[in-house]
Amino acid sequence: MTAILLDKVERKLTLNEVIEKYPDVPRIVILKTDVHLRGVHFTDAALGVVDPAIHQVRGKSLFGSRDGQIKPLPASLLLKDGTLILPDPTPLERSPYVIDLVDGRLALIDNDELLEFVDLTEKPRYYDLVTTSGIPMKEIVTARPQRLDLIVSGYCHFGTRGNSCRFCDINSHNRQQAKEGVGKSRYKPQEISETIREALKEPGRFSFIHLTGGSVLAGDEVFDRELELYIETLQAIGENFATKKFPVDVTTSALNEKQLRRLNDETGIMAYTSDLEVLNEEKFNWVCPGKADSLGYKEWRSRLIRAVDIFGRGYVGTGIVTGVELAKPFGYTSEDEALRANLEEAEYLAEHGVTTWSSPWVVRPSSDFHDQKSPSLEYCIRFARGLDQLRVKYGLIIDFNDYRRCGNHPDTDLSRVH
Amino acid sequence: MSVQLSQELISIINDHRSVKALATVDDSGVPHVVVDHSIYVAENGNIHYLEHLESSRSNHNLVGSIWFDRKVSIGVQGGDDKKFQIKAFPVKVHITGPLFQKHYVELRQKLGDVDLTGVWEFQPIEVTDESLKALQQDEEANRPIFRHLDRFAKIQSNN
Numbered sequence: 001m002t003a004i005l006l007d008k009v010e011r012k013l014t015l016n017e018v019i020e021k022y023p024d025v026p027r028i029v030i031l032k033t034d035v036h037l038r039g040v041h042f043t044d045a046a047l048g049v050v051d052p053a054i055h056q057v058r059g060k061s062l063f064g065s066r067d068g069q070i071k072p073l074p075a076s077l078l079l080k081d082g083t084l085i086l087p088d089p090t091p092l093e094r095s096p097y098v099i100d101l102v103d104g105r106l107a108l109i110d111n112d113e114l115l116e117f118v119d120l121t122e123k124p125r126y127y128d129l130v131t132t133s134g135i136p137m138k139e140i141v142t143a144r145p146q147r148l149d150l151i152v153s154g155y156c157h158f159g160t161r162g163n164s165c166r167f168c169d170i171n172s173h174n175r176q177q178a179k180e181g182v183g184k185s186r187y188k189p190q191e192i193s194e195t196i197r198e199a200l201k202e203p204g205r206f207s208f209i210h211l212t213g214g215s216v217l218a219g220d221e222v223f224d225r226e227l228e229l230y231i232e233t234l235q236a237i238g239e240n241f242a243t244k245k246f247p248v249d250v251t252t253s254a255l256n257e258k259q260l261r262r263l264n265d266e267t268g269i270m271a272y273t274s275d276l277e278v279l280n281e282e283k284f285n286w287v288c289p290g291k292a293d294s295l296g297y298k299e300w301r302s303r304l305i306r307a308v309d310i311f312g313r314g315y316v317g318t319g320i321v322t323g324v325e326l327a328k329p330f331g332y333t334s335e336d337e338a339l340r341a342n343l344e345e346a347e348y349l350a351e352h353g354v355t356t357w358s359s360p361w362v363v364r365p366s367s368d369f370h371d372q373k374s375p376s377l378e379y380c381i382r383f384a385r386g387l388d389q390l391r392v393k394y395g396l397i398i399d400f401n402d403y404r405r406c407g408n409h410p411d412t413d414l415s416r417v418h
Numbered sequence: 419m420s421v422q423l424s425q426e427l428i429s430i431i432n433d434h435r436s437v438k439a440l441a442t443v444d445d446s447g448v449p450h451v452v453v454d455h456s457i458y459v460a461e462n463g464n465i466h467y468l469e470h471l472e473s474s475r476s477n478h479n480l481v482g483s484i485w486f487d488r489k490v491s492i493g494v495q496g497g498d499d500k501k502f503q504i505k506a507f508p509v510k511v512h513i514t515g516p517l518f519q520k521h522y523v524e525l526r527q528k529l530g531d532v533d534l535t536g537v538w539e540f541q542p543i544e545v546t547d548e549s550l551k552a553l554q555q556d557e558e559a560n561r562p563i564f565r566h567l568d569r570f571a572k573i574q575s576n577n
Contacts, residue, residue, distance in 0.1 A: 026485035082513040145514040204522030417478045
């Protein structure tokens with residue numbers, strides 16, 4: 001009897017069971033979410049068709065992968081509906097999805113079943129160029145199929161005080177990249193400007209620029225130095241645009257109103273993000289001790305709401321690491337309870353014009369939470385569905401972080417039809 | 419399941435003088451039709467449609483179609499009153515890559531400062547000849563009662 005009860009409580013629905021249970025959610029979004037949760041493994045045959053001279057392979061990144069290795073594997077895989085999978089290479093013993101070659105095409109496979117064909121993306125032209133100072137441009141700006149990515153600071157200063165977010169591997173991955181010679185931690189404004197200039201020479205290739213990085217605490221006011229780095233970088237990028245504002249956003253620490261006004265007035269940004277990571281103060285204090293110490297949950301949230309006055313409704317967002325609120329021992333013990341709490345808090349933010357999106361939690365081997373478990377697929381789908389419904393209810397758009405301008409959030413994939 | 423388009427139909431679709439329309443439906447079944455010259459038959463036999471706008475009703479409906487296996491309909495009218503309807507499934511949208519960028523550049527050369535959000539690819543599954551002559555022949559053969567009596571009369575009226 002006990003065994004049966006436990007099975008009822010702990011058994012997670014399979015992919016097909018989730019697809020059947022939620023017919024209003026597209027199968028491909030559910031599949032993509034499961035691939036995100038379980039990771040991928042490339043067969044030798046699949047890797048045989050990946051040519052770094054033609055295709056875009058992984059470059060410098062903010063976060064590491066589940067296999068803890070840095071290899072020139074495909075940076076993204078395109079699905080038939082235009083969404084993408086950001087493949088997270090995962091050891092075979094952890095039962096990842098398999099990318100194999102079927103009839104000469106790359107295919108997503110699970111238990112010998114062909115689920116979808118996928119396409120590689122070609123590298124941008126600027127990947128072959130170097131700056132006048134001799135730096136390979138692909139080190140400075142990496143690319144998704146339609147987005148340019150810049151890491152403003154590869155190191156998070158919360159780590160200096162031993163206060164990194166417990167799910168995060170930024171600093172260990174940064175150290176690994178430095179050790180293996182994968183780029184520098186910062187580049188000069190001129191190098192950034194030159195790289196963007198070359199990227200823009202390829203018509204139709206890119207539709208967005210995204211800047212992010214670790215928190216920088218220094219300055220007269222906390223995050224002042226971080227703000228300066230973003231302004232400097234954005235101004236270098238902005239030299240290449242004819243208009244003051246252009247499609248670019250930043251994900252920074254939660255800046256205060258004065259800092260936000262400077263960011264808006266002195267740069268071309270059109271949208272602003274600061275990640276709360278966890279939608280509950282008590283869990284936030286445990287999971288994100290650095291953020292809790294620097295500002296605290298309520299102030300972090302309040303700064304997001306004040307950003308709406310500057311950037312507008314639907315142009316301010318916050319990312320959630322979905323499932324980290326279920327971590328043991330201090331997380332929620334029930335997915336239902338966690339979901340209810342998350343959506344209540346997301347609704348509070350939506351009422352105030354802030355949109356919330358979900359990144360299903362991938363347990364990183366070099367993070368503090370390395371021995372925890374990712375949430376269930378069903379939980380991620382229910383949360384994604386809830387966030388999409390909130391956007392509809394409150395008339396919030398998510399244009400700066402949708403399937404094309406990011407591609408890493410199941411809920412924003414759903415919102416592409418609103 | 420897919421059908422191969424005849425050479426005659428391919429020629430009509432690819433003729434810039436032909437009129438072409440794409441019909442989609444939303445989640446509630448409300449139809450939406452756009453007349454669009456960008457529709458053409460690609461080398462692999464699938465039909466391509468260039469969607470300019472991410473936020474257009476057609477684009478939203480097409481995303482719904484590819485997600486939930488909903489068909490679309492493409493109407494074509496060529497010279498000599500030749501009309502066809504093609505039912506099809508969207509099988510892919512190209513939002514990046516060489517095909518997308520080729521069309522992006524060509525569109526802007528042709529139309530000026532416009533954008534392109536995707537090249538939708540449809541697999542045809544059924545073709546019907548929609549010319550009045552063909553439809554009338556079909557109805558007269560299979561539904562002979564559906565005619566007004568005066569058409570059977572010995573003396574045909576001119577009024």
